[in-house]
Amino acid sequence: MGSIEPAPSPRIRLPVFDISEPSERIAKQIVQAAHSYGFLYLDPNGTPLTEELVNREFELSKQFFSSPTSEKEHCKIGPDNRGWTGMHNEILDPAKQRKGDFKEAFNMGEFGDDGQPRQKMPKRLCEVSTLVHLYEFEKACRQTMHKLLDLIGLGLEIDGDDKWFSSRHGSPSGCTVRLLHYPALPEDTEYSPETDVRAGAHSDYGSVTLLFQRPGQPGLEIRPPDGSDTWSPVPPYPQGYDETSMPPILVNMGDLMSYWTNGLLRSTVHRVIFPKDTKGGRDRYSIAYFGHPSDETELVPVPSRLVREHSESTKEGKDEDQGSGSLAHGYGGGMTGERSITAKQHLLKRLNATYSHRMNKEEEVS
Ligand SMILES: O=C(O)CCC(=O)C(=O)O
Numbered sequence: 552m553g554s555i556e557p558a559p560s561p562r563i564r565l566p567v568f569d570i571s572e573p574s575e576r577i578a579k580q581i582v583q584a585a586h587s588y589g590f591l592y593l594d595p596n597g598t599p600l601t602e603e604l605v606n607r608e609f610e611l612s613k614q615f616f617s618s619p620t621s622e623k624e625h626c627k628i629g630p631d632n633r634g635w636t637g638m639h640n641e642i643l644d645p646a647k648q649r650k651g652d653f654k655e656a657f658n659m660g661e662f663g664d665d666g667q668p669r670q671k672m673p674k675r676l677c678e679v680s681t682l683v684h685l686y687e688f689e690k691a692c693r694q695t696m697h698k699l700l701d702l703i704g705l706g707l708e709i710d711g712d713d714k715w716f717s718s719r720h721g722s723p724s725g726c727t728v729r730l731l732h733y734p735a736l737p738e739d740t741e742y743s744p745e746t747d748v749r750a751g752a753h754s755d756y757g758s759v760t761l762l763f764q765r766p767g768q769p770g771l772e773i774r775p776p777d778g779s780d781t782w783s784p785v786p787p788y789p790q791g792y793d794e795t796s797m798p799p800i801l802v803n804m805g806d807l808m809s810y811w812t813n814g815l816l817r818s819t820v821h822r823v824i825f826p827k828d829t830k831g832g833r834d835r836y837s838i839a840y841f842g843h844p845s846d847e848t849e850l851v852p853v854p855s856r857l858v859r860e861h862s863e864s865t866k867e868g869k870d871e872d873q874g875s876g877s878l879a880h881g882y883g884g885g886m887t888g889e890r891s892i893t894a895k896q897h898l899l900k901r902l903n904a905t906y907s908h909r910m911n912k913e914e915e916v917s
């Protein structure tokens with residue numbers, strides 16, 4: 552008898568928000584989506600992230616990843632979480648994966664106020680006009696994050712401070728632009744779709760993540776809100792979206808946002824798989840902007856009636872696990888036990904966990 556096909560993934564319809572005219576109504580809807588799904592789409596309209604800016608970032612990403620391994624190795628990732636990490640070097644869900652993620656990535660930390668990078672940059676990304684662009688892209692991501700955070704603050708009815716979140720997202724911080732490349736699998740490669748994945752199940756560490764996807768390069772899946780042990784695809788274009796323009800920006804809440812709101816905002820577990828129909832025959836490129844609060848921000852409870860009410864209603868509940876792949880959401884049990892760690896301590900804690908799973912071997916990028 553042939554093998555049994557896994558049950559089809561339930562489709563969920565994430566809302567798309569146009570924030571060109573921010574309002575209380577939109578703010579409430581964003582908070583609702585961040586609570587229910589932990590994920591939502593942003594129409595680039597109303598953000599400084601133009602098609603030109605995003606396309607250029609992807610072009611540079613392609614150029615960098617196509618450079619020889621020896622060049623990329625000059626900028627190998629270190630404990631500061633900046634630089635290049637090669638194929639199978641990270642394993643995001645060690646309990647489930649047979650081998651490391653089928654991906655390579657390049658992390659860029661914050662640029663200085665002078666527009667210069669604070670890390671060793673690869674040859675391909677060193678030209679003056681390239682650095683100017685990379686700085687502009689990072690700035691546009693930061694501005695978009697601030698606008699989104701102000702809407703989240705408004706939707707959460709934060710006591711007397713419209714900029715509660717954004718004023719806590721300055722510099723220095725762990726904010727990172729991450730270029731990602733998931734190479735196509737050669738035709739005859741043996742792989743098992745459930746254990747060999749492009750990025751294992753995980754939740755993000757920071758406050759909010761912006762994710763840029765490319766047309767025709769699907770693969771991202773999230774745990775559905777009902778907590779079931781299935782996966783729902785999050786395609787580059789949501790249903791009914793005008794596919795002649797660039798894909799909307801995907802936003803998700805990270806562990807820190809969940810921690811800060813005692814789980815009111817959901818840090819949803821997600822993964823990236825090889826598309827089932829093309830048998831992994833196509834490369835996927837994506838770009839993530841991981842938003843983090845300023846390093847010294849103390850993670851005291853968010854002063855919001857809604858967060859307080861949520862905390863009351865879940866007081867009886869148990870602490871949740873931290874980012875396990877089998878859960879619908881990540882680290883949400885923030886307000887119990889010891890508190891008041893800083894954003895930097897929070898990030899280091901999570902990075903240390905990842906580092907113990909990073910394999911310190913020489914990588915070959917095929
Ligand atoms: O490539 C993607 O779609 C997602 C990447 C991701 O989830 C991550 O790097 O945290």
Ligand SMILES: [Fe+2]
Pocket residue numbers: 753754755821
């Ligand atoms: Fe992620």
